[in-house]
Amino acid sequence: MTSDIGTTAMRGLLWSAAQNWGGRLITFAMFAILARLLTPADYGVASAALVVVAFVTMVSEFGFGDAIIQRRDLKPEDVDLPFVVSVATSFLLSGVIVAFAGAFEVWLKAPGLTPILIGLGALAPIMTLSVFQEINYKRVFAFRTLAFRVLIANVVGGVAAVAAAGLGAGVWSLVLQSYVTALVGLIWLWWSPMWRPQWRFTVESLRPLGRFALPVITMRIVDFVSSRVVELIIIRQFGIAAFGVYSVGARLYQILLILLQSVLNDVSLPVLSTVADDRERLGRIYLQSVNFSTFLATPIFVLFAALSPEICDVLFGAKWAGVDAISLPLLLVGAVQCVQHLNGPYMTARGRPGKTLVLGLIKYMIIIVGLLAVSFDRIDHLVAYYAVLQLAVTPLSFAVAAHELGLSYLKVARILFVGGIGCAIAFFGVVVARPFVSPILPHGILSGIALGLVYSACLLAFYVMFARRQLGEIIRFVTTRIGKGKPNAA
Template sequence: MNIRVDDGAILADDNVASKVRSSLIWSAVRNWGGRLVGFVIYFQLVRLLDPASIGAFAAAFAVFAFLELFVDQGLGDAILQRPTVSQGQLNTVFLLNFLVSLLVVGGIWLCAPLVEQGMKIHGLSNILRIGSLSLLINALGFCQLALFRREFQFKRLAMRGLVSTLAGGVAGVALAWLGFGVWALVAQLLVAAVVNLAMLWWRSRWYPSRELDFSGLGQMSRFGINILGVRVIEFSNYRLIDLAVGFWLGVVSLGMYSVGSKLYYIFAQLLGSVLLDVAMPAFSRMAGDRVRMREVYYQAVTMTVFVAVPVWILVAALAPELCHVAFGARWAGSEHILVPLAFLGAAQAVQYYDSTILNACGKPSHSLLLSSLKAVATLISIWIAHSYSLLAIVIGCALAQVALMPLSYWLVRQALAISLREWLGRILPFLAAVVVLWGGIYLLAEPCASWPPLLALVFKGGVGAVLYLGTLGLFARQRLMGLLVAIRSLKHG
């Protein structure tokens, strides 16, 4: 069996363009629906579990998330990129992923006591050993997941994500309510992994066989190594902070960071994952036409800044109310973690597509270089700030990411020959409107201080949205109307 993707300007074909539009919608369902369900579940869990349980599982999950990168090895994206993939090549990748997962899980079982001793978290060893079985389960579905993305079957992926998240959440909340503590979170992880795997294999059009084909494996591995390197570095920019906080500040601070950063990760998924899911296969098919690719990049950045930046600024401005409504008064202080992360999210929204563009242009090494420099800056900031406070660590990590933004822009500019004037002209009207949004909410802080948190959240959020859209309507009406037309065409696409 060969799975083929036609060369050329794939988005010029009406049928494929329709698939891309449909994929964006279903990717939104997958990410937004899954995150909404996951957030409701997490909302219940943090009210049933103590900070120590949340912190212990956060430490274990950071280990799982890091090691799973090596299980996949970037070969899923390599399958996505290749013009043709044979049955034998898929079998080879499937077998390789499974064998590596066995080695990783075995290593966790052997080293778990050492990790527990090093992190000084009682009971972490058993959590690592049992929870690591999710890596083995997930490895069995990597090839299927890559094939579904390759074929733009995001509707099926959306259903899989929603059902597995819901199943795991029901199991976790039930066990937490029964008093199982941290093991409720471990059960949630394992149940979600099993259901996810079952739905990936249900009615699949590819199943492994004994046929092995090592041709092309070297090329896929070279591509995959670059992708793996980028993912490992990006992990260090986000998840490694969990390990650092747990090691230096203790499990209670880790629990506070886990809760305070939860909304950041949720909004990052809601705003970024939908676009990046589809952007990778779409931009890859336009790599031969840089002029067209550059114009699509401009349009994508404009649309993303229009939507994502004001959302992030609203999150920063409404952090006290958001955290209180979401997590309760028990987690007072978590808003101080969310604010700098939300500002970081607003800055990152301008460059959501940079790594995707570099990879699609055949420059994964540039993407790897950029991620490596970010990792070094992040690690240095953590080392400097860890002796001060949790908030100092968070602010330091955010500043380290922002410091590398000019280099990211320069690399994309070299790849696509984009114009700084054109790029700034696309985003500056929205950034100016965001300043008005922030100022309006800031002025409402004192008058609304005595209001119930939910009422203040709704009122201030509504005022911020009106100020943002009103400012654009007054000073950038043509740009606003053009974007609204584009969104409407996407909806009816």
């Protein structure tokens, strides 16, 4: 594997793309249909409940997933104790959530939350059971199986939800979707498992996994809390229906982040862990990854941000007016995050999750303090301010990653700067063209296509003039790995 890391990474990348893109695009299509069948209040209540479930699942996993993937000398029985601890914790925390569901409703000022929280009580243990099997699939690069699993689970869950919503089930159609998707995924993974519990519980094997997992889960909790502070403020200050609008507006950003950034993350840690001791080689692979994300992923985020009025109008309709003002600043932040998030897997592969934790703590303290220190009377102003706060430690994040990998910070910054300037020019090209295009073409699909062509033309012209070398590197890498299957020169 180490002799052909480039080909292995590219194949994993393609199957991870199939997993994320196939399943998530279908999920998003179902989401758009459901948005037209349900109300902002329905989405607000369901989203609030699912946030609680997601937190329970994340805490229950304890960060063991990354620790198991990163450890190269892992034996099957080493997973037993982390598995039992995580599953037991998920049941315990789910019971706590169900018992205090009413208190959550009162505290959040979210009418109707109690029955939904109780109804979703069993979801976290189901998801935790799936996580541990999925980890072992990733360890052996079985992304093809994971791709089909996500695709089928999302199709079945989405169809069930749309059917229920069409019959008038309201918010319960979203509960049904969550359960059906989780159960189909669980059955798929455990029907042909890559790992089976040996029921051999050794504390000695838990200790090294725990030492690695502790900073990982701490960072995730801090990340989760800081990202949810804005949601808590929205619910309490603007109401559950406004939170529904925010949830729908944020979904476009979230789905793109999953499609474009998590594809690389899924493959990067298992692959990079195999070459973690070769700092120079790891640094070259990092530069390739940054180049890929900056010139392929970032422009897509900026395109969606530029076209957010047209996209939201077509997808959600007049009932969701104001959604584009939520999605635009978040998408622009995503354009930076899809590159910045690469720093985490590379630091983790080098066995430095503690540095990522420190950076995360600085960032999230800035976000929390910033949100609590300033108040807004408009939700779109609050979201724009929150988006700016998320970029507080971006330069420091890249500087630390470059130093750890033995790279020049200016070399990394040059890639980011050139790609960013191109996207900015294309974005403002759309802004300038919109007043001329909108009166001629109906607002929606046709105007969106026309403005998308303007964006593409501006970006392509900039790339041809100023970024031909970066584009050439991407083309050569892809054609070499896919077309010839040659080993990575790095």
